Amino acid sequence: MISSILSLAFLFALLSCTSVASILPPDEYWQVTPPLNYSDVLYAGWDQIPVEKEVLIYNGTLIGRTYAHHPQLLAVGPSVYMVHSSAVIDEDSMGMELWGAMSHDGGYTWTPSHSILPAALLPNQTNVANFSYWCNEAIWQRAIGGLAVLEVDSEIWGVGETTDFFCWGDIGSGTRGAGRIARQLSTVDGMPIGDPCWLNQNNWTYIELYNETVYGTEYGMKFCEKADEMNAQLVEPTKVPAWSAWLYNDQLYAANNWSSLQEVTHSVWIEQDDGPGYWQRFWRDISPTNNSMRVWWEMTYDKEGKDWYPGIEEAYGNKVYETNIPDAKTKQFLGVLDDKQSRYLISNPRNNTELIRQPLTIAMSRGSDLSYKTVGVLRTNASDKIAPDTRDYKNQGFSYPVAVQVGHTLVTAYSENKENIWVSVVNIDDLP
Numbered sequence: 001m002i003s004s005i006l007s008l009a010f011l012f013a014l015l016s017c018t019s020v021a022s023i024l025p026p027d028e029y030w031q032v033t034p035p036l037n038y039s040d041v042l043y044a045g046w047d048q049i050p051v052e053k054e055v056l057i058y059n060g061t062l063i064g065r066t067y068a069h070h071p072q073l074l075a076v077g078p079s080v081y082m083v084h085s086s087a088v089i090d091e092d093s094m095g096m097e098l099w100g101a102m103s104h105d106g107g108y109t110w111t112p113s114h115s116i117l118p119a120a121l122l123p124n125q126t127n128v129a130n131f132s133y134w135c136n137e138a139i140w141q142r143a144i145g146g147l148a149v150l151e152v153d154s155e156i157w158g159v160g161e162t163t164d165f166f167c168w169g170d171i172g173s174g175t176r177g178a179g180r181i182a183r184q185l186s187t188v189d190g191m192p193i194g195d196p197c198w199l200n201q202n203n204w205t206y207i208e209l210y211n212e213t214v215y216g217t218e219y220g221m222k223f224c225e226k227a228d229e230m231n232a233q234l235v236e237p238t239k240v241p242a243w244s245a246w247l248y249n250d251q252l253y254a255a256n257n258w259s260s261l262q263e264v265t266h267s268v269w270i271e272q273d274d275g276p277g278y279w280q281r282f283w284r285d286i287s288p289t290n291n292s293m294r295v296w297w298e299m300t301y302d303k304e305g306k307d308w309y310p311g312i313e314e315a316y317g318n319k320v321y322e323t324n325i326p327d328a329k330t331k332q333f334l335g336v337l338d339d340k341q342s343r344y345l346i347s348n349p350r351n352n353t354e355l356i357r358q359p360l361t362i363a364m365s366r367g368s369d370l371s372y373k374t375v376g377v378l379r380t381n382a383s384d385k386i387a388p389d390t391r392d393y394k395n396q397g398f399s400y401p402v403a404v405q406v407g408h409t410l411v412t413a414y415s416e417n418k419e420n421i422w423v424s425v426v427n428i429d430d431l432p
Helices: 002-017 131-136 203-207 227-233 245-249
Strands: 053-059 072-076 079-086 097-103 114-117 144-152 155-162 164-168 172-176 179-185 192-201 260-262 268-270 278-285 294-300 321-326 333-336 342-347 360-366 374-379 398-406 409-416 420-427
Touching (some): 053 097, 072 409, 079 409, 079 420, 097 144, 097 155, 114 155, 114 179, 114 192, 131 164, 144 227, 192 203, 192 227, 278 321, 333 398, 342 409, 374 398, 374 409
Antiparallel strands (some): 072 079, 097 114, 164 172, 268 278, 278 294, 294 321, 333 342, 342 360, 360 374, 409 420
């Protein structure tokens, strides 16, 4: 703790010496009024944001696959592409696939969600079963989650992150990342085109026997012809994904050297009149004990983002600091509107012992004032009818938000109860 305080003090002493007046200390970011009302379990004391349209993209119970999260969006003109995870019962469990849908009218109507990257099962694994079964049998669980949607040379690609779980014997349990898989999507209906291919692989790819699943036996474990172009996009500060094989296989700790971080947001660029511009972004605290229940903040002056993750993959020495932004230990989404002056943070700020993830809110920071002054409720009051899982990982509420601007609207996507995928379309003028 002392080392963290000293490093934070050194950071802001350095900033003051360079006359960079608009750097905001991390503990001053949350200046919302009215303050969070913890006794209001649905709205936390804030007003509902008017919503032009709410669309249910994926109904887990009706589809018969009752786990869904990690939506990702890409807008190309009025067309909006989505990918998300889909599992039969449990989070990050055997047979989790990448699914997706498409809108041609800015998010108001959508195609039915459909499979893009199939389950990675061995030939003798004909029944997906549930998480507990694979643990009891000491079998690797190969899962594919939503990571990104990219445009390369006018082609649209859905990208999945392998998220593979082990749980047996003396080694205990944990997650390993085996690389990223992509597939081209049709610009007509969002359906997959051609074969899946890999953006990267590592030793876990073969330890977990992906080469003996359909990705090897039918698709040949081949790399994408445009892997270099897609990998280059995924290290751009505005596109760095929330997950990676390195984050699963290693650990990234904050400046205090003990807060474990994951699910980094995209970066937003901050222009300054009295100094150089810089990137800023946020992280989620995933520490299993002594969790701060706060959003964590990071900045860099490097326009290419080469001096922080993923340009640098180190467990320690990361200049990431705790903010005063409350958080329910969930993934956030940070973005900036087309005016380049209005920053928005979509998150679950009402932390609670019940682990209920609502309300889902949008907080705004505008112009040279980097603090978040206004906030409104995007969605709350999730269904209390939740399909059971065997991991007890489901949380009531709305979480895993993402957003893209389409014209004068903000198209947001999120998971309800880690089971259903929704889209809300909000007029920019109605943001808080």
